Amino acid sequence: MSMRLADRTALVTGATSNIGRAIAEAFAAEGAHVVVSGRSAERGREVVDGIRAAGGRADFVHADLDGSAAASRTLAGEATRVLGGRVDVLVNNAGIYPPGTTTDTDEETFDRVYAVNVKAPFFLTAALAPAMVRAGGGTVINLGSWIARLGVPVGALYSSTKGAVETLTRAWAAEFGARGVRVNAISPGVVQTPPPGEVHPAEVMMKGTPAGQMGTPEAIASAAVYLAGDESSFVHGTVLDVDGGRTAAAVIAA
Structure with missing residues (x-):
């Protein structure tokens, strides 16, 4: 690896599986000291152990980001402590995706999804961005x-x-950039x-796209490394599509 994130610290929420895990692993491989955050201590320890076995630096911090300002502030404070007093890179990855249509959605579910997916990153960014400003700079990456x-x-x-998260990205770029x-x-x-030899039901949504297949968590992690590093120093307020061309090109099903 090129160690593009050497001497940097990073907090990745929802980092115990899938995209969050891949980002934490990629950051550590590039030299960052990473806080792996999530609800499952068992899975968190597994991620941390893997990173350390590969020669990287990582620690687990438990967090149940329920949307309350208190939960986000607690995570911000603990991550800052574990990382030696500063968080250089924040990745707002944690989120939940309940199935169902509009008419199937009750008010409790609505409030819970907005709490986790919007309120939690809002208050976590509010807690950490000012400290980044005082430290001379930092990076926030939203999913x-x-x-x-x-x-x-x-x-x-x-x-x-x-x-909402993509709109906040542009607003925060204007506010903090x-x-x-x-x-x-x-x-x-x-x-x-999907497991080897199996076809995931979501595969059909990528038929007819330029990529023609689903992406991997590692592909998203590579984009996160780019946005966290110096190569993207002139990139502000953008939403980087890493979707196999799903939103850019007309999909013509075979």
Whole structure:
């Protein structure tokens, strides 16, 4: 590896599986000291042990980001302590995706999804961005979604939260960019890792796209390394589509 993130610290939420885990592993491989955050201590320890076995630096910090400002502030404080007093890179990855349509969604579910997907990263960024400013700079990377801009007949609630996150990305870039904190987002396409020999039901959504297949968590992690590193120093307020061309090109099903 090129050690593009040497001497940097990073907090990755929802880092015990899938995209979050891949980002934490990629950051550590590039030299960052990473806080792996999530609800499962068992899975968190597994991720940390793997990173350390590969020669990287990582620690687990338990967090149940329920949308309350208190939970986000607690995580910010503990991550800052574990990382030696500063967080250089924040990745707002944690989120939940309940199935169902608009008419199937009750108020409790609505409030819970907005709490986890929008309120939690809002207050976590509010807690950490000012400290980044005082430290001379930092980076915030949000996770959006391709269905924030391309409607599908299910998942309206989730897609609306990701639309909010992508809007916050632009607003935060305007709010914090001039003070040294770059804010960008990644919009993943259909990302799944099915067992060998099996076809995931979501595969059909990538038929007819330029990529022609689902993406991997590692592809998203590579984009996150780019946005966290110096190569993207002139990139502010963008939503980077890493979706196999799903939103850019007309899909013509075979």
